[in-house]
Amino acid sequence: MKHMQLRILSALLLIAPAAVAQDDLGAIFGKDSVRRDPVIATFKSTRIINAQSNETLARGDLDFRVAHRFGDMGGADGGSATFFGIDNSTDIRIAFEYGITDRLTAGVSRAKGSGHFSQLYEVLGKFKLLQQTMDNRVPLAITLFGNAVVTSMKSSPDKEAVSYFNKFSSRMSYTAQAVVARKFGDRFSLALLPSYVHRNRVGYMDMNNLFALGVGGRLRFSKRVALVVDYFVPFRDQASKDYYKTLGIEYYNPLGIGVEIETGGHVFHLNFTNSTATLENQFIPETTTSWLQGQFRWGFNISRRFSLGH
């Protein structure tokens, strides 16, 4: 017993100076320097599901991304006949995005397209304006996103069709977006996405300029698995909604729900969404599929990063 007490006493004597030394280090370097560190990994990927996250790529990183959306799981075009949508693909996007600096990302992509236009080419840029800090001096992260998209599809011969292009600019559309995000603790992140979509050519009674507000979130379950959700509310005017309703077309707000799995270098999303398209220029203004009518689909986003600058 006496021997045991001696051992405990020796251990305490060894630990105590180490604890004092930690305090001394804190005093030398200043605890504030630790607390002012930027908050990292608000989201694990540059996209939540459909929506952009506030994350940009590190300088010299190349992100190879593949996004795929299958056909309707239910409704008239789903069910067992199409193996719950897997026989159809509504959109496929392949992208290369590159971190020019830690704050600035640029990229190009090709998407099948889903909506009025198909065969899409995209140029995108993303700039991290503000980064949330650990000490809350900067409570929010703000990232700006913009893209320009052009379709290479054949022009329709029908002048009344949206896809009738009498000049090159009719093929273009653009998105401008701010991603305002905050990480609450270790497990939960939230983002608000005020968005603006401009399409140079639209159908009769459609809107060239459309504002929308998106919201996205990430709830981490474990070190590698998280629940991700995003939702957009496009502010389409009532006259436009009413006109398209008379044609049997109803617009819905895109909602995505998914599971994010991080596997070291890869971030893999398994998601379900009612939007058929992958690009903001289409899924914000042109989602005409509804969760409640079984018109949601399985999709995935795969991201593989390569470090080219180190």
Place this chain on the structure above:
Amino acid sequence: MKSFLTGIGVMTCCIGHVACTSEQAPKPGVTVSCESTVVTSARIYAIIQENCTNRSCHPGGSSPLVADFSTLAKLRTYINANGANWRLRVTGLTADMPQFNGYPPLSPATRDSIACWVDKGMPD
């Protein structure tokens, strides 16, 4: 970095000025009678290519259960053999083609043109 961002900003403004336009497709026209309408095979087949074959749904070469519209002759053969199905799914009031999957439906004017072309015996 600042000059780079300024350059990007200037470039964006230039692109915006030149490539940012706003146009709306015209209001769909009023229906005209089939008798007085001239609908050519070339026009109809362009519509079929845009809506049926270019989207990888009916390009031919896949399952024999899927209609093959890879040529105008094959389109004609299909319509001759499956007229009722064509009317039901493509030109009828409850037409479900092109299948939804995010694609816009054919406009009523386009459906009427196709129906008119079929009714007239699919002339060149």
